[in-house]
Amino acid sequence: QKIDVGVSVERFFEVITDYERYPAILSDMESAQIVSRKDGVAEVAFTLNVVKRVSYTLRLVERPPFTLEWTLVDGPFKRNDGRWTLERLGEDRTRATYHVDVTVGIFVPKSITNKLVGKTLPAVLESFKRRAESLS
Helix, strand or coil, X not given: CEEEECCCHHHHHHHHCCHHHXXXXXXXXXXXXXXXXXXXXXXXXXXXXXXXXXXXXXXXXXXXXXXXXXXXXXXCEEEEEEEEEXXXXXXXXXXXXXXXXXXXXXXXXXXXXXXXXXXXXXXXXXXXXXXXXXXX
């Protein structure tokens, strides 16, 4: 998924790496707690509530201001890897590309998978866009 945002790459990077603020940005996110953060690598424990409450920990590697990548440390998924890639379109214009590869460890009905892919991902991008642009 891609979205164009009316802020600088640096500002958008600040927003996507402000992990503890995720619950205020994302409606399905209940909590986000930094477990550790050093030298551009953070481990963050998230609790998400989409039909069911799910807790998981990601290892996030920050490469300012253009890339944020993550891998699963712990949780009910078989896989949860992804990245944000930011492209400078102008002084205050950014194209943000969000890629996620999630494989759940349990049977998930197709209706829930469709909701996550069809509705939740675009909403996530819009939420981060609104947050970043509100800070300008």
